[in-house]
Amino acid sequence: GNSVTQMEGPVTLSEEAFLTINCTYTATGYPSLFWYVQYPGEGLQLLLKATKADDKGSNKGFEATYRKETTSFHLEKGSVQVSDSAVYFCALTGAAGNKLTFGGGTRVLVKP
Amino acid sequence: SAVISQKPSRDICQRGTSLTIQCQVDSQVTMMFWYRQQPGQSLTLIATANQGSEATYESGFVIDKFPISRPNLTFSTLTVSNMSPEDSSIYLCSVVVAGAQETQYFGPGTRLLVL
Numbered sequence: 001g002n003s004v005t006q007m008e009g010p011v012t013l014s015e016e017a018f019l020t021i022n023c024t025y026t027a028t029g030y031p032s033l034f035w036y037v038q039y040p041g042e043g044l045q046l047l048l049k050a051t052k053a054d055d056k057g058s059n060k061g062f063e064a065t066y067r068k069e070t071t072s073f074h075l076e077k078g079s080v081q082v083s084d085s086a087v088y089f090c091a092l093t094g095a096a097g098n099k100l101t102f103g104g105g106t107r108v109l110v111k112p
Numbered sequence: 113s114a115v116i117s118q119k120p121s122r123d124i125c126q127r128g129t130s131l132t133i134q135c136q137v138d139s140q141v142t143m144m145f146w147y148r149q150q151p152g153q154s155l156t157l158i159a160t161a162n163q164g165s166e167a168t169y170e171s172g173f174v175i176d177k178f179p180i181s182r183p184n185l186t187f188s189t190l191t192v193s194n195m196s197p198e199d200s201s202i203y204l205c206s207v208v209v210a211g212a213q214e215t216q217y218f219g220p221g222t223r224l225l226v227l
Contacts, residue, residue: 032214043204044155044218046113051214089154093216098143098208100216102154 002027002094006103014111015082021075021106023064023090031092033057033066033073034100038087047075047088080110114139114209116219124225125195132191133222135205140185143208145216146178150201161188161205195226 006023013019025031035047035057048057053068064075073090090103115138125131135144144161159167159180167180182188192199202223206216 034215036218043202043220044206046215046217049215093214098145098214098216099157099160100145100155100206104154 002031002092002101004090004092004101004103006088006090006106008104009087009107010109011106012109012111013080016079017110019075019077019080019084019108021088021090021108023073023075023103025071025073025090025092027071027092027094027101029094030068031094033064034091034093035062035064035073035075036089036091036102038089038105040086044089080108082110082112084108085110113212113217114141114207116205116207116217118205118219118222120222121220122223122225124227127196127226129195130191130193131195131224132189133203133205135188135190135219137186137207140210141207142210142213144182144188145206146180146188146190147204147206147218148201149204149221155204158190158203161190192224195224197226200224200226 003026032051034049036044037047048059050057050066056065062077087105087107089105091100117136119134146158147155158173159169161182163182179191202221204221205219
């Protein structure tokens with residue numbers, strides 16, 4: 001079956017630091033890949049997505065590139081802010097349609 | 113995207129009782145789902161809410177415990193029945209908007225505490 005593995009948190013860093021959250025996946029066929037963000041006390045927001053190999057998704061300064069050869073979709077941001085403190089989830093939809101498979105989530109804490 | 117609302121936003125319930133959670137979307141959607149997020153955990157799909165027919169449940173979830181209705185394209189309810197403290201979670205609905213296939217948008221969630 002499909003699975004998503006992402007680095008465990010918490011990740012603690014200072015404002016303006018570079019952020020990378022690793023995400024790798026196992027899936028049959030050609031999944032679509034997503035990053036969702038959950039701010040404290042809120043639901044999930046779609047951050048970015050990529051639907052085919054070598055696509056780059058980007059939003060709010062975050063980027064992730066769909067790497068089929070390494071089955072990865074790592075999330076990066078060049079300069080984080082305190083407001084980026086949240087839990088980040090990597091996810092995919094596979095051949096079974098729209099069912100999302102989530103990674104375990106990575107908590108990020110940005111300190112001033 | 114879509115504007116998704118859930119009611120209630122949070123509740124505290126006694127064990128043995130039931131709670132019905134509503135999910136309303138402001139536009140027509142092709143698919144609706146219900147997820148559970150246990151404390152400090154990731155999301156687990158409970159079921160796909162099918163319009164006008166029985167929901168499709170994932171392994172480990174049954175209709176008697178989590179009955180779901182979807183009477184039309186923009187509204188669904190999830191009931192958590194005969195609750196126990198282990199049901200304390202965030203329950204989220206999500207939708208796939210017509211014309212935006214593959215992408216799910218989530219509601220704000222319902223935070224449930226069972227005492």
